[in-house]
Amino acid sequence: MMDRPRTYRVGWLKVVLLLSSVASFGMLLLAAYQENFTAEWRTHQQEFAHVLSVKATAANETSAPAGASVKASDYPIEIRQAFLPEWDKVDRCITCHVGIDNPAMQDQPQPLTAHPGDILQHHSADRYGCTICHQGQGRATDKEAAHGRVPFWDEPLLTGDFIQSTCTQCHHDEEVPQAPVLNRGRQLLSELGCVGCHKTGETLAAEKVGPQLDSVGSKVTRKWLHKWLADPGKYLPEHKMPQYPLPSGAIDGLAAFLMTARDDKIDNAPQPKGDYDTGADIYRESQCIVCHVTKLDYADNPVGGHIGPSLMKIGNKINQKWLVAFFQNPHSFLPHTKMPGYHFSKKEAINLSQFAIEEWTDYDLQDAEAEEPALPTGTPQQIALGKRLFAELDCAGCHELKGSPAKRDAPELTFIGSTPVHQLTFGDAKVPRTTPDFLYTKLKSPRSLHHKFELHPGEDPVDAIWENLRPKSLFSASQSLPDGAEGERLAWLLEQAKKAGVLEKQLALPSGTTAKQAHWLVWALNEVGALNPLKMPDFQPSDQDTEALAIALMSLSEVGAPSKRFDAPRRSKTVFDPKDEFGKLERHYRCLSCHKIRSSGELLASDLTYEGNRVNREWLYHYLNQPYSMRRMLTIAMPIFHFPDEESRLMSEYMANVFVDSDLGAAWKRNRDKADAGRGKTLFQAKGCMACHQVNGTGGDVGPSLTTQVPEFPHGTWVGDKLKGEWVYAWLENPQAILPDTIEPNLGLSDQEILDLTAFVLSLKNPQFQKKNNGDDKNNGDNNNGQVKK
């Protein structure tokens, strides 16, 4: 009797067990079926197999040899992966992206398409896989997970140009080939002065990007300084200084403090009065326009270079006495400037300053400013406040100022690109929680990634507000909170905020409880950003620059190649910075601001690395004394520096001896006596050289004329007066080896033809100047060894 119910119960449980077993088994079967027959990647591979066989049939029908056809069923459907033990990576991306290394798949849509460009030729998929460059979750085989767009995967697939941020794992050169946006971003990081406040793991302290301020009080007017600090864009739309959201009290303080940075010598100098016209001549000779905007064209567009600041309104801000001192020795004011040192005498500096002030003043603005009330001079309290602010905001990150060293205490960025996402502060911003999004938003709008200040229950609201009011120097660092009833203290806080220019003068606390008043005050202060602790200024970068900067920051990552074996070969970079006499002259005239020498300098003007092979020193010496525009198409020219004779002599000697490669055109030096200018002349016609070059007025106009005389130059400027045989020889042998982009075709001339043509080209000397040069002009007229004559 006792057994029956028990048996009954067991039987019932058994049924449940059986049913659930069947259900689980069914689910397993279903999962097995899905995994093995309907997975996303299988569909892709089946389609791929189909495309392959269609393409094979098409190829067969046209030209492929018989039997080359591929049957779709021949293609194995399986998980494919790149296994990279050294990198600790298994990339299954090729399970879906099956056509990635098959150029025939270029016309297919994702995921079957081939990899664009020729990147895979240098980064084979079996050596580098996919996620090393693209990021994402290599082991996953369904799309969302593989692309890493799932919770807790910190490295989602990089999109667009962000992929360039991973190049730096192996490419350690300053410039990464084929990563233009990354390169631009890195350049911006130093140009904008980011490294002035943030450490980025560099070994050398960066040059400060802003002007040195030791004599700023003697340089600019107080009014201008005020306006500049409040809104630099108003004075100079393309300014470099980022904007700080500063209340008027802070600006008063900073201006008062900076006006105390004076230079007595300048202040006590007599007020100069120069001659505008003479100044204008100096301006033209000095070629200021190469680097500065100095005029507007008929449509009011700025004309001039962007290496230095626009000069269009300097008359409105600058003290002429300072300008005179600056012109005489710019490097003592701006040690790292690209501006050359000119040899201006005091008189010349005065004349140039007269021209500058008269020419570059906005007279409407000047009249309008004359109407405004004069600013009271700074009080001692304001000066002290300005000094504290200068330190708090770390202005010294960009500006040198005696007695105010830089702190560089902004968050370190050395590994910002690999910081775990949960450690980044997104605040209340509505952006996806990824590192690229964080960086982009932070740069574009620094104050948006921030939790709004809130009062917490239990804390004293007045204390909390007072402690968090920014800039600190204006508030809690300058005085302490008085005691009293809560309502009184709140009113006192509001008063302070109004005095500092943080809140509008007409505001008053609402009536009601002190809690309500405190909330109102927090709201009002939040509205103007006064409770935001961020010190970073707003650079207002364009979308493009923001992306470039974000990419450069992404590349600052702790993640790197597992072994040096993967390092891309470094391109050798030979910096030109000699410590000799020439080096001294270079640092004074700053030749590298325009010219390239080896890997240093800029290509605004010619590359001087092989100048000693190129031109003969006699010509060079005369040219340095009186530079002329090389091509009539160019509007800019080398400034006339009025080099003292010993300097032009030294520089031309130095370039002739040092800026040479003895192998360049060496065959000319060996075989010049076998050259025949007469045969060369015939070849010049036969090879069609005159299609592009003029000789005595006939011929094409693609390359330079070979017989141009620059009228104002008192020496020959024909090609034979100027170039050396070794250079002409090397050029004719292979023009692209010297100038990769030149359109002069490589004609594949024989050695003898090159010799003869070189001799002919060198024989093209301006006969007008031949008598003078007769002495140096031996056989083929190649002036190789003669010393420069007076």
Next chain:
Amino acid sequence: MQKLAIGHDQQSFVAASQARGKKVYDHYCEICHGAEGQGDGFNSAMLDPPPRNFADEAFWKRVNDEQLQTVISRGGESVGKSVLMPAWGRTLDPSQITDVIAFLRTVPALAKKAAAAEESEN
């Protein structure tokens, strides 16, 4: 990874080649043959015979790709034409010459289109 490189999609490959060819053309040839390939480049006034006008249908009836390869890589002289047409075979690589030919072949159609557009404007 399995490699089965067979069959090209003709159209996209030709278009890519033409686009690359235009870049080559603009850099090396435009100065004589003109921006639209009509033989009227900046330097053409200095040349006698003048540079070839590629919009000319008769020219395309006369030449094939092989001949074009020859004249572009070995210069006008190599086919009994003027030396004023330089040899580019050591400056451009063979694929660049193929590309530039692909581009040159588009010139007559481009010229017609431009002419039609002008007409409809008038």
